[in-house]
Amino acid sequence: MSNDATVFVVDDDQAMRTSLQWLIESTGMSVQTYESADAFLSTYYPGRAGCLLLDVRMPGMSGLELQSYLEREGYRLPVILITGHGDVAMAVKAMKAGAMDFIEKPFHDEDLLRSIRNALDYDQRTRANRSAKAEVLMRLAELTPREHEVMTMVTDGKSNKEIAAALGVSAKTVEAHRARVMEKMRADSLAELVRMAMIAVPESM
Known part of the structure; x- marks a missing residue:
């Protein structure tokens, strides 16, 4: 769990906000509370680590409407x-629209805290994955079109001889392209190069 992660609590009930803040802070987690969706949106900026604890029914923008907006x-x-x-x-x-969990009132403190910890762990993992993907895409952008072709065929399991035949070049030329691919991608092994190729696959695929 990241030390800079924050639990953002949005609830129009002041007593509930105070109770939740006390409970969450008692475990060492950072908390920020808001009385409405608009109040939250006025201060939150994309990229902040954490999770959002939302009351479903609130005046103005409801919890579900805030979820949809985000x-x-x-x-x-x-x-x-x-x-x-x-x-x-x-x-x-x-x-079904993407929320991680729902907690029914009245709830047990440990059930809520467990759900929060799971959400924070998930947020940390997905941030790490996005960071790794961004790094791989930056390295891919350094490849020439021919090096892209070679990398694709290499990570598809084709041999140098097969790649040479497909591209109409010598096996020695393929070896040179392959070496540059490994260098630019900073891959120490074929297995690592394959892992990078998998990371770079668009999420919609």
């Missing part, structure tokens, strides 16, 4: 919903 804007903050008994159907719908 999704449309591409904010990748994990969302946990706090729901009353009558909100379960909405919470299930929200989970």
Whole structure:
């Protein structure tokens, strides 16, 4: 769990906000509370590590509407919903739309804290994955079109001889391209190069 991660609590009930802040801070986690979705959006900026603890029913923009807004804007903050008994159907719908969990009132403190820790761990993992992907894409951008071709065929398992035949060049030329690919990608082994190729695959694929 990242030390700079923050649990953002959005709930219009002041007593609930105070209670949640005390509970979460008692475990050493950082907390920021907001009385409305608008108040949260006025201070939050994309890229901040953490998770969002949202009440489903609030005046103005509801928790579900805030979740939808964040999704449309591409904010990748994990969302946990706090729901009353009558909100379960909405919470299930929200989970299908990407929320990580929903906690029903009244809830056990440990259930909520476990959900928060899971969300923070997930946020940390996905941030690390995005950082690794960005680094790989930067290295890929340094390759020439021919080196891209060679890398694609190498990571598809083709031999130098097969690549040479496909490209109409000598095996020695393929070896030279392959060496430059390994150097530019900073790959110490074929297995590492394959891993990088997999990281670079678009998420929609």
